[in-house]
Amino acid sequence: MSNSGLACFIFTTHTRVMLKHRANAMVQIECISNVSNAHSWTCMDLYVFATPYQVTWDYYFLSREHTIEFNAWEEKAEFEYVKNKGVSVFLMQAGMLGTLEALWDVFPLFTNTGWGENANLGFLKKHMGASFQTRPQPWVTNISVDDLHSGDFLAISKIRGRWGGFETLEKWVTGSYAGHSAVCLRDSEGKLWVGESGHRNEKGEDVIMTLPWDEWWDDVLTQDDSNSHIALLPLHPHLRAKFNETAAWEYARSSEGKPYGYHNMIFSWIDTLDENYPPPLDAHVVASVMTVWNQMRPAYAANLWNEALNKRLGTQDLALPEILVETEKRGSSFDELLTIPEQDDWVYTDGKSTSCVAFILEMYKEAGLFGPSASSIQVTEFTIKDAYTLSFFENNSSRLPKWCNDGDNVQLPYCQIKGKYRMELPEYNTLDPYPHMNERCPSLPPKYLRSANC
Incomplete structure (x- = not known):
């Protein structure tokens, strides 16, 4: 392992193989590490030693030789792997103070308290450059549901509790300023519904469900303790006219009750x-x-x-x-x-794996919004940011509903309908779809710059 600029110590290592004369001829491997020349008295490095079958770690406070022993192997294949490839060694957060600071940053994110909420806001401000400007009240919009249409996108950001903490980390690694999503649908009688992958059912399972708007909205206002912020992103009128409601409903009904797409969740991030x-x-x-x-x-x-x-x-x-x-x-x-791209037609043991945003974008596919590019786009490769940056949404603020951003002195290009803090969606509504979109995109904070046609 090469020395990292983050390390407190100069680190060198070698591996020693020793044969133990036991009945099962167990082979022991020792990793001998030497750390020296600490940068400061607070130095503490955490090194992780890993094989495909097991992981161990050690904290180093002192400049001296340290030994990590692997005394037992899970299988013969593990020993053969280590004999040929060695043990992977890598450095975690450098320094005692840095390690404590990192733990202090992450631990409160998942607590359902005011401290936890402030920790989520602080983390996103520090690591993403988010601003969280306070909006004028009321923080819940008096919506006229007649202005909501099939295909309208609901971008949701949770900032408190278990889901708030999870979404904060998701936002950090992907560059998305929302952590969840849902979609509006009208039935043949004009009734408004919301389709959502990741809705908690009565058994406590996260599944795909399509609920009447009134029921979904009441749940958001009375049952959700994550302090969710929600923005309505209306489809552009041209795409709304193309939206095939019959095909969209067929897809929604075929997906009803199926599990949330945990299988491929991390792969939309790593390209x-x-x-x-x-x-x-x-x-x-x-x-x-x-x-x-x-x-x-x-x-x-x-x-x-x-x-x-x-x-x-x-x-x-x-x-x-x-x-x-x-x-x-x-x-x-x-x-x-x-980095191998996910394929939309892969079927897992419990069916196709559909995250919240993949559910919506697959519905857009079925409804005809991706046009000729549909067959060459894998929506399971899209993050929520990738979805709201598509040029699918209203681009003329004069056509937004009259109640949209009512009372706010900042006119957003979309309608925030819930939340104390103003929702930011950088690069909103800017990218036309193209073949193999979002399969090879970088996403490093704080700017999350993407390469052309990645």
Whole structure:
């Protein structure tokens, strides 16, 4: 491992293999690390040592030699892998103060308190440059539902509690200024509904549901404790005229009750080898987090990424360690595997994997909004930012509903209908769809610059 500019110490390592004469001929590997020349008295480096089957770590406070031992192997394949490839070693947040600061930044994000809400706002201001300007009251708009139409997009941002914390991290890594989404639909009798992937049903499951607007809106106002902020993004009249409601409803009904698309959630974020990971993240950190999670909650690991990784390899039922070994056997790497684009027609054990935004964009596909590009676009590769930057929405503020942004001294190009803070959607409504859109895009904070036609 090369020395990182973030490190407190100068770090060198070598591996020593020792044979233990036991009945099962167990082989022990020691990683001998030497750290020296600390930058300051507060120095503390956290190094993670990982194989495809297990992860361990060590904190280094003192300049001296340190030893990490791997005394047992999960399988023979693990020993063969380490013998040929070695143990992966990488540096986490440098410095005692830096480590404590990082923990202090992240821990309160998930608490359902005023402290937690302020922590989410502070994190997004610090790491994304978000402003969170306070809007004039009322913070809930008196909506005329007659002005809402099929295909209108609902961008949702939660800033408190478990989902608020999760969305904050999602926003940070993707550059999205919203963390959830839903879509409006009118039926043949003119009744307004909301389609949403990720709605919590009576069993506590996150599924795809289509609810009457009144029921959905009442739930937002009375049951949601995440302090959600919501913006209505009306479709452009030209696209509204093209929107095939019959096809959209057929898709919505065929998706009803199916699970939220956890399988491919991280893959809409990761498109490149090294331009999607805000420091201190990288593909090695992702692999190690997956390894730890695989040991703690194997069923959840299979749902979150194992099936998707098998799809990328063209294999079936390989566990994460086997996936990592198979990737190396093919002369590839885990960071390359993560960048393989998701395919909309992949079917998982519980059906197609459809996140909140993929559900909406697949409906747009079925309704004819992507036109001739539809067959060459994988909507499961889109983040929420990728959705609201599509040039699908109203671009003439004079055609927005009269109640839109009522009372606000800043006229947004969309209608914020809930929330204390003004919602920002950078690059809103700016990109025409094109083949293979959003399959190779960088997303590094704080500017989240994207390359042309990525």
